[in-house]
Amino acid sequence: MKFKVIVREGEDGWYVVEVPSLPGCISQGKTMEEAIENIKEAIELYLEPDEDVLSVSKGQVIEVTI
Numbered sequence: 001m002k003f004k005v006i007v008r009e010g011e012d013g014w015y016v017v018e019v020p021s022l023p024g025c026i027s028q029g030k031t032m033e034e035a036i037e038n039i040k041e042a043i044e045l046y047l048e049p050d051e052d053v054l055s056v057s058k059g060q061v062i063e064v065t066i
Contacts, residue, residue, distance in 0.1 A: 001066070005039055007032065022046050 003019050010016045010028070015035035019025040019042075027042040029035030 003043060005036075007035060019043060019046075 003021060005017050005019050008016050014028050014030055015032050016026065016028045017035045017039040018027075019039065022043065025039075025042055025046045027035065027038040029038045
């Protein structure tokens with residue numbers, strides 16, 4: 001999967017990265033390279049299944065591929 005990210009240099013000199021298509025998915029790094037690596041990890045965690053959702057009492061949990 002590919003995601004477009006926005007990279008900004010913060011006031012403290014750190015790079016802040018956010019993923020517009022994944023609300024709340026934000027990370028940072030001291031360097032641009034570190035920030036990009038950190039946002040990749042943040043995206044993986046964001047997309048990881050939520051265990052609370054998997055324990056629904058009514059309905060089905062199914063997987064879909066995009």
